[in-house]
Amino acid sequence: MRITRVSAWSLHLPYVEGSYRMAGDRVTTGMDAVVVRVVADDGTEGIGESGTVGVTFDAQYLAGQVAGVSTLAPVLLGLDPRRPPAVHRAMNAALTGHPYVKSPLDIAVWDLAARADGVPLWSRLGGDGPEPTPLYRPVQGVTPDEVRVKAVERRAQGYERLQVKVGDDPIVDARRVLAVRDTVGPDVVIFADANCGFSLADARRFVRELGHDGAGVYLEQPCATLGECAQLRTSWDGPMVMDENIVSLAAFVEARRLGVADGITVKLTRVGGITPAVRIRDAAVELGVGVTVEDASGCNLADMTFAHLNASTPAARRVHSVDFDSWVTLTHVVGPSARDGSFLRPQADLPGLGLSLDLELLGTPFLDVSA
Ligand code: 0XW
Ligand code: MG
Numbered sequence: 146m147r148i149t150r151v152s153a154w155s156l157h158l159p160y161v162e163g164s165y166r167m168a169g170d171r172v173t174t175g176m177d178a179v180v181v182r183v184v185a186d187d188g189t190e191g192i193g194e195s196g197t198v199g200v201t202f203d204a205q206y207l208a209g210q211v212a213g214v215s216t217l218a219p220v221l222l223g224l225d226p227r228r229p230p231a232v233h234r235a236m237n238a239a240l241t242g243h244p245y246v247k248s249p250l251d252i253a254v255w256d257l258a259a260r261a262d263g264v265p266l267w268s269r270l271g272g273d274g275p276e277p278t279p280l281y282r283p284v285q286g287v288t289p290d291e292v293r294v295k296a297v298e299r300r301a302q303g304y305e306r307l308q309v310k311v312g313d314d315p316i317v318d319a320r321r322v323l324a325v326r327d328t329v330g331p332d333v334v335i336f337a338d339a340n341c342g343f344s345l346a347d348a349r350r351f352v353r354e355l356g357h358d359g360a361g362v363y364l365e366q367p368c369a370t371l372g373e374c375a376q377l378r379t380s381w382d383g384p385m386v387m388d389e390n391i392v393s394l395a396a397f398v399e400a401r402r403l404g405v406a407d408g409i410t411v412k413l414t415r416v417g418g419i420t421p422a423v424r425i426r427d428a429a430v431e432l433g434v435g436v437t438v439e440d441a442s443g444c445n446l447a448d449m450t451f452a453h454l455n456a457s458t459p460a461a462r463r464v465h466s467v468d469f470d471s472w473v474t475l476t477h478v479v480g481p482s483a484r485d486g487s488f489l490r491p492q493a494d495l496p497g498l499g500l501s502l503d504l505e506l507l508g509t510p511f512l513d514v515s516a
Contacts, residue, residue: 146261148226150184150515151218153249154507155211158196158444158473165198165472166285168312168342173199176442176469177207179214180477181249182502183257185226191257192478192502194450195249195414196442202340203389203415203441205245213246215512221250222516226257233420244392244417251418252450260497265453267491270423272457277488279465281306281336287317289324296328303487306334306465308365311351312342319354326360334465338365341389345373352381359383363408366390375403386410386435394425401432408435408464413450415441422454430462437464445470448483449498452491477503 159175166172178196200206220239224232232254236247259269267275282304286292292309299307309325311318322337329335343351348367352359364381366388368374374385386408387400392415400406409429411422422438429436438454440447451466468484470476480500483489492499 146189146225146227147186147516148183148221148224149186151221151250151512152182152510153214153218153512154180154477154510155207156180156477156507158442158469158475160472161474162472165283167202167310167340171199171201171340176473178443178447178477179207179210179249180446180502180507181214181253183221183226183250183253185257185261189257189261191226191253191255191260191497192446192500193249193252193256194443194446195245195252195418196440196447197245197414198441203245203412205414209243210246210249211511213240213243214249216240217246217250218512218514221254222514226254227261229254229258230420233418244421245414248414248418251420252413255419256497263496265491265493265495265499266497267453267456270453270457273459274456275491275493276456276460276463277485277490278452278455278463279306280304280468280484280487280489281308281334281465282467283308283310283338284325285310286321289320292321292325293328296325300329300333305487306336308336308338310340311337312339312367315343315347315351316354319351322355322360322362326362331361334363335361336363336365336386338388339367341366341369343367345376348373348377349380352377365410371396371400371403371405374405378404384408388412391425392416394421394428397425397429401434406434408437410437410439413438413440419450419454426454426458430459433462435462435464437466439466443469444473444478445476445483446478446498446500448489449491449500452483452489453498455489456491475506477506479503
């Protein structure tokens with residue numbers, strides 16, 4: 146089997162709720178996505194989505210993805226899609242770094258490989274079954290009153306795990322987290338995600354302000370570097386989860402060595418797709434670390450990819466994930482939804498990711514190469 150054609154589209158995904166804010170006044174009104182289709186000589190197809198949320202979250206952006214996918218697509222032509230790690234090695238040999246441009250191509254090749262075998266992707270990845278992954282959703286807002294209202298709304302929408310954005314004023318942020326805790330009670334899981342926003346001093350003030358039990362929250366990526374997060378350990382002995390710093394397997398190993406990775410979030414686009422994500426995930430599982438597999442952006446195709454990846458994580462280490470399809474106003478795929486109540490759940494039997502592209506909505510590809 147040989148890859149004979151690679152096509153790619155890009156599109157903007159506006160938010161249902163108008164905007165999304167992270168620490169440091171990083172506000173976006175939608176997310177960007179690159180969608181790839183890889184076709185083999187027998188007509189089998191694979192598709193993949195990889196996206197970015199603005200240009201100030203991770204070191205990745207749409208124009209870079211468009212350029213990089215265009216550079217790498219010809220490298221795939223002629224390769225056997227049934228061996229995704231070999232295709233990934235060929236991409237690395239052709240272009241050093243830039244993992245975010247490799248991600249949509251890698252995902253599409255994995256989808257194709259699973260379809261070629263006639264099995265769902267969770268099965269191709271060695272999962273126990275089409276198991277569910279709990280969903281979380283950010284609670285946005287500035288004042289305690291705003292987040293109280295939003296937290297009730299999120300619970301009514303079915304989310305049983307909440308993420309509160311922090312990373313600005315440590316006192317205001319702590320009051321907001323405490324307001325959400327007070328509103329939802331002790332049993333709802335809350336992640337306080339600073340998205341790298343706190344200085345070490347402000348992170349210390351924030352955790353002090355939460356009180357002696359830290360409001361029972363998980364602290365997500367409080368500061369920008371692993372070193373600062375490690376220094377915060379003298380003030381915070383609660384659970385700490387690394388997200389932005391998990392750029393590679395080596396970064397995860399270092400985070401674990403420093404004692405800041407009780408859990409990790411592996412973002413597919415950041416690390417370069419399913420091939421590197423699975424390596425990091427499997428190492429984390431072996432070391433007893435909880436793992437979230439997700440991304441920075443996308444819609445139902447991305448969500449379905451998270452559903453399959455997390456279903457292939459052993460249940461004891463599976464944490465939660467995100468349903469971007471509920472965040473944005475449009476979808477570019479046809480097929481089952483990855484959301485099942487308050488969970489993501491992959492389809493049981495359809496080969497690969499079980500979805501096909503809505504070519505009418507996607508329009509003209511920015512790239513279409515064939516052998
Ligand atoms: C909540 N997210 C998955 C959405 C944004 O892309 C950032 C990310 C996070 O963990 O902050
Ligand atoms: Mg995060």
